[in-house]
Amino acid sequence: xxxxxxxxxxxxxxxxxxxxxxxxxxxxxxxxxxxxxxxxxxxxxxxxxxxxxxxxxxxxxxxxxxxxxxxxxxxxxxxxxxxxxxxxxxxxxxxxxxxxxxxxxxxxxxxxxxxxxxxxxxxxxxxxxxxxxxxxxxxxxxxxxxxxxxxxxxxxxxxxxxxxxxxxxxxxxxxxxxxxxxxxxxxxxxxxxxxxxxxxxxxxxxxxxxxxxxxxxxxxxxxxxxxxxxxxxxxxxxxxxxxxxxxxxxxxxxxxxxxxxxxxxxxxxxxxxxxxxxxxxxxxxxxxxxxxxxxxxxxxxxxxxxxxxxxxxxxxxxxxxxxxxxxxxxxxxxxxxxxxxxxxxxxxxxxxxxxxxxxxxxxxxxxxxxxxxxxxxxxxxxxxxxxxxxxxxxxxxxxxxxxxxxxxxxxxxxxxxxxxxxxxxxxxxxxxxxxxxxxxxx
Amino acid sequence: xxxxxxxxxxxxxxxxxxxxxxxxxxxxxxxxxxxxxxxxxxxxxxxxxxxxxxxxxxxxxxxxxxxxxxxxxxxxxxxxxxxxxxxxxxxxxxxxxxxxxxxxxxxxxxxxxxxxxxxxxxxxxxxxxxxxxxxxxxxxxxxxxxxxxxxxxxxxxxxxxxxxxxxxxxxxxxxxxxxxxxxxxxxxxxxxxxxxxxxxxxxxxxxxxxxxxxxxxxxxxxxxxxxxxxxxxxxxxxxxxxxxxxxxxxxxxxxxxxxxxxxxxxxxxxx
Numbered sequence: 001x002x003x004x005x006x007x008x009x010x011x012x013x014x015x016x017x018x019x020x021x022x023x024x025x026x027x028x029x030x031x032x033x034x035x036x037x038x039x040x041x042x043x044x045x046x047x048x049x050x051x052x053x054x055x056x057x058x059x060x061x062x063x064x065x066x067x068x069x070x071x072x073x074x075x076x077x078x079x080x081x082x083x084x085x086x087x088x089x090x091x092x093x094x095x096x097x098x099x100x101x102x103x104x105x106x107x108x109x110x111x112x113x114x115x116x117x118x119x120x121x122x123x124x125x126x127x128x129x130x131x132x133x134x135x136x137x138x139x140x141x142x143x144x145x146x147x148x149x150x151x152x153x154x155x156x157x158x159x160x161x162x163x164x165x166x167x168x169x170x171x172x173x174x175x176x177x178x179x180x181x182x183x184x185x186x187x188x189x190x191x192x193x194x195x196x197x198x199x200x201x202x203x204x205x206x207x208x209x210x211x212x213x214x215x216x217x218x219x220x221x222x223x224x225x226x227x228x229x230x231x232x233x234x235x236x237x238x239x240x241x242x243x244x245x246x247x248x249x250x251x252x253x254x255x256x257x258x259x260x261x262x263x264x265x266x267x268x269x270x271x272x273x274x275x276x277x278x279x280x281x282x283x284x285x286x287x288x289x290x291x292x293x294x295x296x297x298x299x300x301x302x303x304x305x306x307x308x309x310x311x312x313x314x315x316x317x318x319x320x321x322x323x324x325x326x327x328x329x330x331x332x333x334x335x336x337x338x339x340x341x342x343x344x345x346x347x348x349x350x351x352x353x354x355x356x357x358x359x360x361x362x363x364x365x366x367x368x369x370x371x372x373x374x375x376x377x378x379x380x381x382x383x384x385x386x387x388x389x390x391x392x393x394x395x396x397x398x399x400x401x402x403x404x405x406x407x408x409x410x411x412x413x414x415x416x417x418x419x420x421x422x423x424x425x426x427x428x429x430x431x432x433x434x435x436x437x438x439x440x441x442x
Numbered sequence: 443x444x445x446x447x448x449x450x451x452x453x454x455x456x457x458x459x460x461x462x463x464x465x466x467x468x469x470x471x472x473x474x475x476x477x478x479x480x481x482x483x484x485x486x487x488x489x490x491x492x493x494x495x496x497x498x499x500x501x502x503x504x505x506x507x508x509x510x511x512x513x514x515x516x517x518x519x520x521x522x523x524x525x526x527x528x529x530x531x532x533x534x535x536x537x538x539x540x541x542x543x544x545x546x547x548x549x550x551x552x553x554x555x556x557x558x559x560x561x562x563x564x565x566x567x568x569x570x571x572x573x574x575x576x577x578x579x580x581x582x583x584x585x586x587x588x589x590x591x592x593x594x595x596x597x598x599x600x601x602x603x604x605x606x607x608x609x610x611x612x613x614x615x616x617x618x619x620x621x622x623x624x625x626x627x628x629x630x631x632x633x634x635x636x637x638x639x640x641x642x643x644x645x646x647x648x649x650x651x652x653x654x655x656x657x658x659x660x661x662x663x664x665x666x667x668x669x670x671x672x673x674x675x676x677x678x679x680x681x682x683x684x685x686x687x688x689x690x691x692x693x694x695x696x697x698x699x700x701x702x703x704x705x706x707x708x709x710x711x712x713x
Contacts, residue, residue: 061713063542094543096713104713131711140702142711151567176565189707246557246706251570296555297574332575333626340578375505375513375582377541405514405538441539 058100064093069410069437071214078430079218081211083116088437094127103132108180112171119210120170126180139190147180150198152242152255153303154292155324157346157365157385158358160305161288163257164240166204173215173414173428179204193245203234203260205279214431217266217277225269225278228260229309236260236283252291259283263357265311282317284309300327301346312355322350322358326365338373344383353389359424362388376402390420403438410437473601480600480616487639488595494669496522496699500692505583508683514538515581521592522704528552528594530704534712535581545712547704548573552596561709568706577626584655584677584686586626597621603631608642611635627654640670655679665695 067090077084091111098104108127114120129146153159164181171177182202188195208221230236238259245252264279286307293300304323312318326346334341344367348360367383378401385394395415402408412435419429503515516537522530528550535544543563550556556573576588598618605614613633620627628651633643641659648654661673675688702708 059713063539065540098713133711135700135702138701140700140707142707149566151565153567154569187707189702189705194705194707244706246570251706292570294557294570294572297572299570299572330572330575332578332624338579340575373579373582375507377538377582402538402540406540408540439540441542 056099057097058102059096059098059104061096062093063442064091065439065441066091067437067439069435071433071435073214073431073433075430075432077214078427079216082214082216083212084214086114086116086120086213088115088120089113092126103130105130114170114213117170117210117213119208120213122168122170122207124168124179128180139188142187142189144183144185144187147182148185149178149180150183150185152253152288152290154251154290154301155303155326155346156328156344156367157326157383158303158324158348158360160303160322160324161253161255161290163255163262163286163288164198164200166206166262168207170207170209170213179207193243196240196242196244198238198240200238200240200259201235203228203236203238203281205234205281206262206264214433215428217427219268219275219277221264221266221279222269222271222276223279225271225276226264227267227278227280229281229283230260234260249294250291251294253289255286255288255290257284257286257288261310263310265315265357267315280311282309282311297330297332298327299329301325310357312352313357314355318352318355320350320352320356322348322356322360324348324360340371340373342369342371343367344369348385354422357424359385359394361424364388378402387420387423390422391418392420392423392425393417394425406441408439408441410439411435412437476602477600479602480618481595483602483614483616483634483639484595484598484600484618487634490639491592491669492523494523494666495696496520497665497671497693497695498697498699499671499690499694502689502691503581503583503585504687504689506685506687513582515583520699520703522699522701524550528556529592530701531591532704532709532712533590543713545709547706547709548591549704550591550594552594556591559706559709561712566710568709574624576622576624583688584679584684585688588620588625588627589657589677598630605636608633608635611637611642613642614639638670641672653680663693665693669695 069088069090071086073084089112092108094106094108096104096106106127106129108125109123110126111123112121125147127148129144129148132143134141150164151162152164153162164183165178166181167175168177168179169175181200181204184199186197205223205226209216211220228234228236236259238257240255240257242253242255261282261284264281266277267280269276269278284307286305288303288305290303291301302323302325304321306319306321308319309317310320324346326344328342328344330340330342332340344365346365348363348365350356350358350361353361364386365383366386367381370380372378379399381398383396387393395417397413399411400408413433415432416425416429419426498518498520501517501519505513505515514537518534518536520532524530530550531548533546535541545561547559547561548556558571558573560569560571562569577586580587580590598620601617603615603617605612607613613635616632616634617629618632619629626648627646628649629647631645632641634641640662643659644657645653646655646657655677657675657677659672659675662670663673664670671690671693673690676685677688678685
């Protein structure tokens with residue numbers, strides 16, 4: 001299969017040029033025409049993969065999940081209009097189509113319905129890309145065109161170098177949920193390392209909770225009032241590149257980004273009846289470094305960035321450096337049981353200090369991950385983010401457990417304690433919550 | 443335990459060429475003789491596996507607890523032979539469905555700890571993970587991580603015990619001792635038939651030397667007229683009463699797999 005990928009057939013190249021939309025409509029058309037779906041699912045549903053007979057595809061795969069979540073905020077709301085017991089329905093799916101000649105298309109839509117906050121009710125295309133792969137000597141190239149998600153980084157608390165995708169903040173306050181991003185992504189993997197180059201022609205705005213949503217500022221962020229430093233606005237073409245390599249125990253990456261900031265500066269703006277926050281997206285340049293040393297049961301990690309062009313908390317442009325330095329150590333099969341305990345420590349530092357626009361200005365992240373290694377795959381993650389300059393603390397407990405081969409349970413609680421009025425999280429101080437969710441995977 | 447790391451390559455060089463008869467002539471104790479014979483058998487078994495280049499296969503694991511309740515794991519496996527080093531293996535999970543698409547990459551080494559990476563599809567994140575967890579359970583099954591990758595000859599010292607009938611065949615019984623102190627085992631007793639050195643049974647003894655697990659293997663088939671591969675592996679844990687049946691299907695040898703699939707970039711592409 002893999003060597004077939006070498007030669008892109010003429011059709012694929014032509015389609016690539018005429019754009020993804022056409023490609024998708026054609027390939028999806030193929031599937032419905034061949035009506036390979038049901039056949040395929042029946043033939044090899046167990047493996048989740050199959051070659052649909054009579055179709056143009058070597059492989060067709062369909063998977064996904066449905067989730068039901070309930071959040072409970074024990075404290076009364078701090079801002080007018082907020083609810084306390086939202087529940088949510090989520091749907092995720094992924095379709096993968098691989099052609100006979102090796103190129104493929106992946107489509108992964110996501111949808112959430114939230115009972116209280118219409119802004120949290122949203123859909124996003126996490127992935128919709130065509131992938132082409134080929135060889136040059138002992139190196140390999142890979143081109144992804146379309147909507148995709150790219151993760152860079154090594155630490156657990158705050159992935160500074162991970163800049164390609166916009167944060168889907170309504171999903172989770174931990175800023176780890178990301179929106180799909182339009183891109184052309186070329187990767188060249190050689191024995192001397194991996195080089196990636198990305199061009200991103202369209203900027204996605206960050207999502208923010210609505211009036212009935214918790215975990216927000218007193219004023220709502222109004223995406224319609226968004227302004228850009230660039231005259232091209234959201235159509236500015238952002239570029240990014242990364243070199244990464246593995247040398248023995250060390251995995252490292254050096255990255256650069258030039259384009260529209262993913263993080264907005266929020267400016268109060270007067271609307272007809274109230275005040276809102278208008279996001280302003282600056283043009284920034286970021287250099288990033290990430291590395292991990294894997295030494296036995298020790299993992300030592302570093303992420304560092306230098307960024308220019310951003311506004312600080314006072315609304316002034318200030319270049320800055322920020323880093324996360326830490327590590328984890330695992331105790332395996334503790335007390336002769338199947339339990340593994342991993343202890344995590346990370347120090348998050350932003351040289352802007354109180355002028356920082358993030359919650360990680362000078363904080364220590366401490367955590368423990370308990371993997372029970374049972375049939376249910378039970379995992380418990382307990383962590384705290386503690387300010388070193390003042391007493392603010394964020395506690396988090398997350399439990400994941402499989403209930404059966406298809407159903408799983410997720411319980412999470414985030415407690416915000418003794419938030420300092422200068423802390424960026426101060427306005428969310430009444431928003432500690434407990435969330436219980438069940439997921440059905442197919 | 444008479445071998446040390448530095449001297450081992452020389453020991454192998456000799457073992458490959460020196461007939462056993464000469465080894466017998468050396469003024470060594472019976473113990474040293476048994477050690478040499480055990481090592482020779484391991485080397486001969488390895489020699490029979492050399493040259494497969496690569497293979498792909500599917501695995502289904504059925505985990506059974508003491509009460510008989512079952513749970514299923516389905517995964518696809520790709521293995522690539524690396525000259526003068528350990529094999530590279532890629533595991534892709536299809537079931538349970540909540541971990542579907544998760545992939546596990548191992549760069550095996552003969553003389554140092556393996557390199558391992560995990561791909562988490564929900565975050566599209568590749569994580570380098572510690573390979574120190576040799577004795578932990580693989581996916582909640584009775585197979586430990588160290589049972590999942592093919593045992594490198596260098597990872598053990600050996601002692602030949604005896605030959606005895608096993609079914610219609612004659613088996614040679616060898617005791618092997620893990621070199622790595624992170625292994626969960628103090629020793630393993632291995633039954634291989636004298637004709638093809640196929641593995642039929644392994645008894646695992648934990649660090650307290652208690653009989654922890656027994657692996658029985660059957661359903662051997664020959665591929666490319668040369669390579670014997672088992673279809674069924676049954677691991678029974680005597681301390682907990684749990685068991686795992688691992689069934690291999692869809693073996694394909696010398697496919698068009700390339701080394702680049704066994705990289706972090708390849709891992710991100712796994713479906």
